[in-house]
Amino acid sequence: MRLLMATPTGWRREGNLPAELTSFVGRTRLLATLKRHLSETRLVTVTGIGGVGKSRTVLRLAHQVRAQYPDGVWFADLGRLQDAGMVNQTIASALGIADQSSRAESESLAEWVGERDMLLIIDTCEHLVTGCAGLVHELLEAAPNLKVLATSRQSLHLPYEHVIPVPPLQVPGDDPAENLFTNESVQLFAARARASVPDFTLDEDNIGTVADLCRRLDGIPLAIELAAVRLRALSVEQILGLLADRFSLLAGASRTALPRHQTLRAAIGWSHELCEPAERLLWARLSVFAGDFELDAARFVCSDGRLSAERITNLIGELVEKSILLIKNNDAGLRYKLIDTLAEYGEEWLDKLGQTEQMRQRHLDYYLSLARRGEDAWSGPRQIYWFVRMRQEHDNVRIALEYALRTPGKQPLALTLLSSLWFMWVCCGFAREGRLYLERALEANPHPSKERCKALWVLAYIRNSQGDSVGGQTAAEKCSSEAVQVGDSRAVILGSKMQGTAAMLQGDMQKASALLGVAIEFNTDNKELNPGLLPAIVELSIVLTAQGEFYEAESLLQDCLQVCRERGELWLSSHAQWALAGTRLATNRPEEALQSVREGLRIKLHFHDTLGTLLALESSARIFVALDRLPLAALLLGALQQNWKSAGLPQLGAPFLSDDHNACVRECVRRMGELAYKSAFEEGARFDLEEASALALGELDALEDGS
Ligand SMILES: Nc1ncnc2c1ncn2[C@@H]1O[C@H](COP(=O)(O)OP(=O)(O)OP(=O)(O)O)[C@@H](O)[C@H]1O
Numbered sequence: 178m179r180l181l182m183a184t185p186t187g188w189r190r191e192g193n194l195p196a197e198l199t200s201f202v203g204r205t206r207l208l209a210t211l212k213r214h215l216s217e218t219r220l221v222t223v224t225g226i227g228g229v230g231k232s233r234t235v236l237r238l239a240h241q242v243r244a245q246y247p248d249g250v251w252f253a254d255l256g257r258l259q260d261a262g263m264v265n266q267t268i269a270s271a272l273g274i275a276d277q278s279s280r281a282e283s284e285s286l287a288e289w290v291g292e293r294d295m296l297l298i299i300d301t302c303e304h305l306v307t308g309c310a311g312l313v314h315e316l317l318e319a320a321p322n323l324k325v326l327a328t329s330r331q332s333l334h335l336p337y338e339h340v341i342p343v344p345p346l347q348v349p350g351d352d353p354a355e356n357l358f359t360n361e362s363v364q365l366f367a368a369r370a371r372a373s374v375p376d377f378t379l380d381e382d383n384i385g386t387v388a389d390l391c392r393r394l395d396g397i398p399l400a401i402e403l404a405a406v407r408l409r410a411l412s413v414e415q416i417l418g419l420l421a422d423r424f425s426l427l428a429g430a431s432r433t434a435l436p437r438h439q440t441l442r443a444a445i446g447w448s449h450e451l452c453e454p455a456e457r458l459l460w461a462r463l464s465v466f467a468g469d470f471e472l473d474a475a476r477f478v479c480s481d482g483r484l485s486a487e488r489i490t491n492l493i494g495e496l497v498e499k500s501i502l503l504i505k506n507n508d509a510g511l512r513y514k515l516i517d518t519l520a521e522y523g524e525e526w527l528d529k530l531g532q533t534e535q536m537r538q539r540h541l542d543y544y545l546s547l548a549r550r551g552e553d554a555w556s557g558p559r560q561i562y563w564f565v566r567m568r569q570e571h572d573n574v575r576i577a578l579e580y581a582l583r584t585p586g587k588q589p590l591a592l593t594l595l596s597s598l599w600f601m602w603v604c605c606g607f608a609r610e611g612r613l614y615l616e617r618a619l620e621a622n623p624h625p626s627k628e629r630c631k632a633l634w635v636l637a638y639i640r641n642s643q644g645d646s647v648g649g650q651t652a653a654e655k656c657s658s659e660a661v662q663v664g665d666s667r668a669v670i671l672g673s674k675m676q677g678t679a680a681m682l683q684g685d686m687q688k689a690s691a692l693l694g695v696a697i698e699f700n701t702d703n704k705e706l707n708p709g710l711l712p713a714i715v716e717l718s719i720v721l722t723a724q725g726e727f728y729e730a731e732s733l734l735q736d737c738l739q740v741c742r743e744r745g746e747l748w749l750s751s752h753a754q755w756a757l758a759g760t761r762l763a764t765n766r767p768e769e770a771l772q773s774v775r776e777g778l779r780i781k782l783h784f785h786d787t788l789g790t791l792l793a794l795e796s797s798a799r800i801f802v803a804l805d806r807l808p809l810a811a812l813l814l815g816a817l818q819q820n821w822k823s824a825g826l827p828q829l830g831a832p833f834l835s836d837d838h839n840a841c842v843r844e845c846v847r848r849m850g851e852l853a854y855k856s857a858f859e860e861g862a863r864f865d866l867e868e869a870s871a872l873a874l875g876e877l878d879a880l881e882d883g884s
């Protein structure tokens with residue numbers, strides 16, 4: 178089965194560069210300088226005032242040098258992040274890192290980068306300079322082939338950093354011999370003018386005014402873009418006249434030029450004034466979103482008696498026309514984004530209106546309800562949709578969580594939001610982030626409550642999924658005992674389910690079987706498939722297989738797969754397929770085992786489920802040994818060794834998995850001979866997860882032929 182959806186970022190050597198949405202103008206010399214510095218040093222920081230083109234220039238550069246980095250060029254945007262404690266996490270998730278590790282974040286980030294020959298771009302560091310500098314330093318020390326390119330309004334203050342200031346674009350008059358028509362600022366104005374008024378042309382009649390306007394705007398790209406969109410309603414002369422009035426007002430009677438950052442503010446302020454009052458209000462309100470957002474979210478969060486949801490739909494269109502909002506069109510539909518500097522302006526405006534609290538609360542409400550909807554729908558036919566959706570909403574979820582966590586009286590909502598999102602943390606590859614937040618939220622809400630009980634079983638679920646069975650057990654036990662105190666029977670059951678999982682991971686099969694059995698019994702009404710019922714069934718089947726009860730194990734799994742098919746649940750079915758492969762292999766049916774493991778693996782790839790994929794690859798290696806395809810097995814063992822490193826403890830630190838793994842290695846060495854094994858193993862160690870999976874799926878034919 179092939180599911181149609183975009184591969185999530187990460188796992189791919191080529192990186193995650195965003196596309197350039199508009200044409201790029203000039204900057205030839207700056208780009209050449211940046212390239213030179215980047216080849217001479219490992220950290221280049223691009224500085225400059227807001228709107229001058231730092232991000233855009235760096236993005237251009239990144240596209241140009243992409244081919245020079247075999248392990249890709251990666252882009253992490255810290256623009257809307259407020260919590261310095263989440264810098265590592267944000268970068269890790271931009272890299273698409275296997276996020277399940279329970280180790281310190283910077284350690285696993287550095288390990289992930291390791292020997293990779295790659296460029297990491299950290300966009301917008303100025304508000305988190307200390308945190309960024311610390312992390313960058315650690316990474317550069319640990320990863321010899323890494324280069325970092327940062328953008329920031331101020332430098333990172335690292336001794337080996339090369340700081341390259343981005344000046345505004347050339348303006349007419351900088352070079353008296355220059356042809357006005359080819360001047361950079363003029364070109365940018367003309368390009369954006371044509372985008373808003375298609376028949377706009379530069380000619381001898383208007384070039385003088387356009388040149389004056391660009392000079393007025395100091396060659397600041399954002400200011401030029403904001404002015405150019407006004408051509409729909411105003412002539413170039415009118416724009417120049419209005420701006421000139423405004424600037425001279427601001428600069429006082431002396432008519433001296435404004436400092437550049439004030440030029441930009443004035444240009445933004447002017448744009449702002451030309452907006453209708455309702456557009457201004459919406460602009461301010463939209464500043465509560467982090468990154469991009471969808472129309473529905475804007476309609477919910479920003480509407481009230483003064484601004485109806487219907488009105489918002491139209492106003493968004495107007496703000497796009499005025500270049501205040503960018504459109505991002507991707508597989509999942511249209512999304513919108515406020516340009517950074519404009520979002521800051523909106524934020525200040527919102528503050529002045531005294532509506533910040535109200536909007537943050539609405540934003541939190543929206544993501545609370547989205548999380549609940551996702552939770553309810555997760556084990557159903559739209560699982561992939563929810564997976565894609567939550568990945569897209571990640572930045573907004575994060576900012577809503579941060580708000581709830583730092584606002585007195587709202588901390589219980591942080592618990593609720595975090596717990597509803599268990600499927601995002603456990604199933605969508607964000608275990609580490611979920612864990613970090615949950616631990617903080619539990620600390621902020623120390624008194625036993627139903628909300629806390631749920632957070633505790635979610636924490637146990639995450640920790641177990643990371644292979645941290647001791648941590649899983651602690652949280653699960655706490656859940657069970659607090660659940661008794663507050664009289665929450667559902668949490669009592671889930672607490673013991675999670676204790677059962679921890680016991681299984683620790684190899685205590687008897688305890689596991691008893692506790693998982695209880696969880697299954699209490700959930701047989703099929704109401705709650707995950708985490709109460711189906712994971713418990715899969716885990717119980719693993720226990721039964723380990724105990725030699727193969728027939729029972731297989732029939733449990735078949736039932737589980739049947740329920741998955743009926744409900745359209747994919748994520749768990751892939752887990753069940755993996756378990757089934759184990760049972761089939763244990764009963765000497767490697768061909769059937771291969772079929773199961775491959776079916777599961779294909780699904781796991783779509784969910785970017787790193788741990789699940791690694792487990793499936795472990796099984797594949799053992800199956801290939803059983804099928805006498807030893808070189809393939811050795812390649813996979815090499816890939817596994819390498820890829821476990823970034824995911825957490827090898828084989829989850831679970832004895833029953835590592836025993837199998839070690840036996841597989843021994844068997845391979847014995848039958849292939851040390852030398853042949855070693856060479857295949859080393860070759861495999863170069864494979865990333867995607868390549869290793871293709872190998873296991875039989876999609877790398879050349880290699881298979883050699884086996
Ligand atoms: N050389 C260029 N050619 C075309 N457009 C440009 C160029 N430089 C900047 N822009 C446009 O100008 C706007 C502002 O640029 P950008 O966002 O890169 O500024 P910035 O310096 O990163 O600002 P901030 O400090 O707010 O992050 C963007 O819309 C960008 O696409």
Ligand SMILES: [Mg+2]
Pocket residue numbers: 231232233300301328517
């Ligand atoms: Mg920027």
